[in-house]
Amino acid sequence: MENIPNSHGADVMALPEKSEVTLGIMALTDCAVLAVAKEKGFFARNGLEVSLSKEASWASIRDKVAVGELDGAQMLAGMPIVTTLGIAPLQVPMLTAFSLGLNGNAITIAEPLAEHMCRADPAAMASPISAAQALKKVIGDFDRKLVFAHVYPYSSHNYELRYWLAAAGIDPDEDVRLVVIPPAQMVSHLRDGTVDGYCVGEPWNGQAVRSGIGRTLFTSYDLWNNKPEKVFAVTQDWHERHPGTHQAMLVAMLQAAQWADRPDNRQELAEILCSRDYVDARLEVVISSLHGRLQALCRQPAGSLPDFNVFFRYAATFPWRSHAEWFVSQMYRWGQIGEAMNIRQIAERIYRPDLYRQAAAIAGVPCPQVDAKIEGSHESNWALDGIEMGRDLFFDGSVFDPDKVVAYIDRFEVNKLSVDMDALARANPASTAR
Amino acid sequence: MSLRVMLIDQNRGRVAILEQALLDNGYEVVARSSVEEDLLQRISDVKPDVIIVDMESPDRDTLESMRTISRDQPRPIVMFAERSDRISIGEAVKAGVSAYVVDGMSPGRLNAIMEVAIARFREFQALRNELEETKSRLEDRKLIDKAKGILMKQRNMSEDEAFKVLRKMAMDRNIKLGEAARNVIIVAELLVGGS
Numbered sequence: 013m014e015n016i017p018n019s020h021g022a023d024v025m026a027l028p029e030k031s032e033v034t035l036g037i038m039a040l041t042d043c044a045v046l047a048v049a050k051e052k053g054f055f056a057r058n059g060l061e062v063s064l065s066k067e068a069s070w071a072s073i074r075d076k077v078a079v080g081e082l083d084g085a086q087m088l089a090g091m092p093i094v095t096t097l098g099i100a101p102l103q104v105p106m107l108t109a110f111s112l113g114l115n116g117n118a119i120t121i122a123e124p125l126a127e128h129m130c131r132a133d134p135a136a137m138a139s140p141i142s143a144a145q146a147l148k149k150v151i152g153d154f155d156r157k158l159v160f161a162h163v164y165p166y167s168s169h170n171y172e173l174r175y176w177l178a179a180a181g182i183d184p185d186e187d188v189r190l191v192v193i194p195p196a197q198m199v200s201h202l203r204d205g206t207v208d209g210y211c212v213g214e215p216w217n218g219q220a221v222r223s224g225i226g227r228t229l230f231t232s233y234d235l236w237n238n239k240p241e242k243v244f245a246v247t248q249d250w251h252e253r254h255p256g257t258h259q260a261m262l263v264a265m266l267q268a269a270q271w272a273d274r275p276d277n278r279q280e281l282a283e284i285l286c287s288r289d290y291v292d293a294r295l296e297v298v299i300s301s302l303h304g305r306l307q308a309l310c311r312q313p314a315g316s317l318p319d320f321n322v323f324f325r326y327a328a329t330f331p332w333r334s335h336a337e338w339f340v341s342q343m344y345r346w347g348q349i350g351e352a353m354n355i356r357q358i359a360e361r362i363y364r365p366d367l368y369r370q371a372a373a374i375a376g377v378p379c380p381q382v383d384a385k386i387e388g389s390h391e392s393n394w395a396l397d398g399i400e401m402g403r404d405l406f407f408d409g410s411v412f413d414p415d416k417v418v419a420y421i422d423r424f425e426v427n428k429l430s431v432d433m434d435a436l437a438r439a440n441p442a443s444t445a446r
Numbered sequence: 447m448s449l450r451v452m453l454i455d456q457n458r459g460r461v462a463i464l465e466q467a468l469l470d471n472g473y474e475v476v477a478r479s480s481v482e483e484d485l486l487q488r489i490s491d492v493k494p495d496v497i498i499v500d501m502e503s504p505d506r507d508t509l510e511s512m513r514t515i516s517r518d519q520p521r522p523i524v525m526f527a528e529r530s531d532r533i534s535i536g537e538a539v540k541a542g543v544s545a546y547v548v549d550g551m552s553p554g555r556l557n558a559i560m561e562v563a564i565a566r567f568r569e570f571q572a573l574r575n576e577l578e579e580t581k582s583r584l585e586d587r588k589l590i591d592k593a594k595g596i597l598m599k600q601r602n603m604s605e606d607e608a609f610k611v612l613r614k615m616a617m618d619r620n621i622k623l624g625e626a627a628r629n630v631i632i633v634a635e636l637l638v639g640g641s
Contacts, residue, residue: 071506075544079536101510102535165511191486192511194504206484 026256033257034063036073036085039291040195040213041301042113042242043086044281044323049261049268051284057267058260066289069194070164071101077247078104083254084246084261086112090166090339092245092362099349100166105248109258109367110265111329112242114322114402117169117232118217118306119176121209122202126227126309128153137309140230140407144180151187160184161193161201161210168241169211171342172232178426179408184346185428202226213241214301215293221307230310233317236387237403238326240335251367262371266329270377273324278302319402326393326402327380329368334384334414336363341412344421344436347428352435355417356442387412415442449551451559452494453477454485454503457570464498464566471562486512489548496556497546498563501539509546534560541567586624593627596634 037043046064049055055062065082067073074095076082092106121129129136129146136146151158160177162169174184184190193201198216201207203225210216211232220226232239244265251258272281282298285291291298300306304320311317322328336359343349365383372379381397388411390404406412412420418440422433451473455461458479465475476492478485485508489497499506538544541564547556590612597608616626 068502068504069506071510071544072501075501075535075539079539081536081539164507192508194507196504 026259028059028257028260029254030257031059032061032063033083033261034065034081035261036067036076036082037064037290038070038073038086039066040086040242041215041285041291041298041321042116042213043290044272044285044321045112045265045269045329046086046244047284047290048272048281049264052268052271054264054267054271055261058264060257060260060264062261064289070167074100074102077106077245077250078102080247080250083250083257084244086242087245088164088167089240089243089335090168090171090343091164092243093336093339093358094166094343094348096248096362097349097353097358099343105361106245107248107251107362107364107367108243108245108331109364109371110244110262111240111331111335112244112323113269114238114241114326114328115231115233115319116213116241116301116321117172117211118214118228118308119173119209119211119230119232120202120217120220120226120228122205122207122226123224125150125158125208126229137229140176140234140310141179143229143310144176144182147177148180148182151182157187157189158208159189159191159206161191161198161207161212163195163212164192166343166348168232168239168339169213171339171346172235172239173211174346175342176235176407178424181426183426199223199225214306215291215297218297218300218306228306228308230308231306231317231320233319234308234311235407237405238319238322238328240332240338243331258367259371259374262368263375266371266375266377269324269329273322273328275318322402325400327396327399330380331363331365331368332383332385333359333363333365334387334412337384337414337417338387338412341417341421344429344431345424345427347430350430352431352439354439356414356440384414386414448472448474449495449555449559450474450476450493452489452492452497453479454497454505455479455500456503457500460500460567460570463570464563467562467566468559471558473559485509493548495548495551496559497548498559499544499546501542501544506544538564542571543567582624586622586627589624589627589631593630596630600634 035046037046050062050064067076070088070091073085073087074091077085078095092108094100095102096105128150129143132150133146136143160173162173164170173190177184177188182188191207193207195212195216198210198212199220202210202220217228221228246258271277279299282295282302286293286295286298302321304317306317306320337355340349340355340358369379378397378399380399387404388406390401392403394401418437451468453461453464453475456479461477461479465477468475476494478488485505489512497509499509538560543563545556545560545563593612594605594608597603597611598605603611612623612626612630616623619626
């Protein structure tokens with residue numbers, strides 16, 4: 013593969029090839045790092061004049077980045093992967109050298125469905141697993157398929173919803189109906205009964221709870237502690253033509269992420285984010301989300317979850333190759349990729365820790381010296397290369413070892429595999445150990 | 447049989463123009479401009495061959511999910527999937543229009559529709575720019591008249607002299623006449639407020 017990264021090892025800042033750039037964002041709290049980099053002057057301090065363009069759909073972000081209308085953008089982590097591979101509607105090689113944060117989603121269901129589940133099983137809300145089992149118990153009580161919504165076919169929301177349903181043996185493609193609805197329309201669909209539940213970021217869970225329409229079951233953190241969420245992506249072509257501009261953006265985003273993560277800046281961050289230019293929501297709603305004040309039925313003990321939005325700590329901005337490999341594993345599990353490919357090569361081509369490290373050296377930020385890590389093995393905070401890392405457990409107790417990715421894909425009972433597993437094993441000779 | 451084209455665009459003016467143009471070209475048009483109705487249901491009912499969508503519509507993500515949903519649903523595929531030349535994608539994106547082909551209609555037949563759509567979207571944008579320019583010109587004229595009035599009153603100038611002062615101010619600072627007028631008004635208002 014021609015794009016295997018090589019490290020230049022230089023801490024000298026390259027000159028930006030262009031200083032005026034336009035970046036795409038979505039009206040979600042995890043545009044925080046980009047919003048802060050602009051509003052608190054981190055882009056400007058690094059010689060960049062940045063306009064942020066609020067986009068209406070992920071499809072629009074992808075198209076505009078692909079044709080150069082946008083220089084780069086906040087993206088679903090799966091998007092640069094599927095766009096590079098051409099399994100999405102458009103094939104354009106993309107890359108990411110920066111993750112925009114950890115956690116932030118939740119699963120909310122309609123109030124009557126929550127009550128029905130609790131009647132069927134008084135212990136339904138003990139954990140995400142018991143909730144899924146209770147759902148399975150009542151799924152036949154309806155004369156139609158229950159409908160669950162997420163935000164995009166290659167979104168982590170889709171994979172979270174599927175992972176959770178499948179954990180109780182519910183086939184997300186057969187036993188329920190999954191649909192895509194724009195986040196801002198979720199609550200009204202739940203009210204009208206056109207959907208029975210959804211997985212979405214804030215403020216759309218809290219809003220349903222506050223208006224008495226739905227109950228949040230648990231957050232994405234409860235499915236996978238400190239799971240990766242959005243990334244900042246550009247096309248490979250754009251990066252090759254503007255390596256200096258890209259690096260200046262990464263440095264600015266590293267500085268912004270540190271600012272955004274400080275607890276005493278969260279109030280000001282909420283004030284920035286709630287404005288019309290960004291999330292366009294009520295201040296108290298954004299504050300609740302940033303402080304992790306969510307009422308979730310399956311969360312024990314109840315109370316706030318300070319790690320609900322992580323923007324910098326736990327190496328949150330590092331583009332882990334293993335995160336890319338996990339997303340690819342889910343694309344295989346759910347039949348979105350049918351061709352046997354070398355998963356590590358895909359991840360190495362699209363996730364670029366080498367570019368991150370160069371920017372981190374300039375910004376004076378310590379960063380991990382490894383590109384991948386095992387997920388699901390730390391039940392408390394731990395240290396890596398002198399950096400404090402967060403918990404990383406999965407709700408079903410499984411472990412994701414990127415060196416055994418084929419075995420990992422093979423282990424799920426509920427799946428929609430469309431790849432020949434033997435061919436996949438042959439394509440990944442180093443990753444088939446069990 | 448004529449092709450059924452579904453239009454999804456919240457801008458009623460633009461939808462109307464595009465609908466007429468497509469009708470004139472012999473296409474059957476089904477428009478949808480409201481976000482209230484269930485999009486998936488509507489597509490199932492209407493069974494369009496092509497869906498033309500405003501680039502800024504949040505519905506695009508829903509459309510893109512349909513191709514992965516199920517066998518008995520119509521399967522819209524983004525037009526770019528069938529084509530590799532980037533320039534035409536760029537043209538469409540710049541004009542603000544995107545399109546989905548449903549159930550494998552031939553790309554050749556789409557080209558003609560896209561040409562009409564891109565042209566109408568551009569035309570509409572040009573009209574809107576023109577309108578905004580006219581609006582701001584009118585606004586400027588009002589400001590200039592007001593600023594002239596202030597200068598005439600405060601400095602006891604003739605209308606002609608006041609205009610010359612404004613014009614010099616604009617040229618010296620390399621700003622528009624309307625901007626210079628706005629500055630004069632702001633200063634005057636500050637002085638009134640401060641006294």
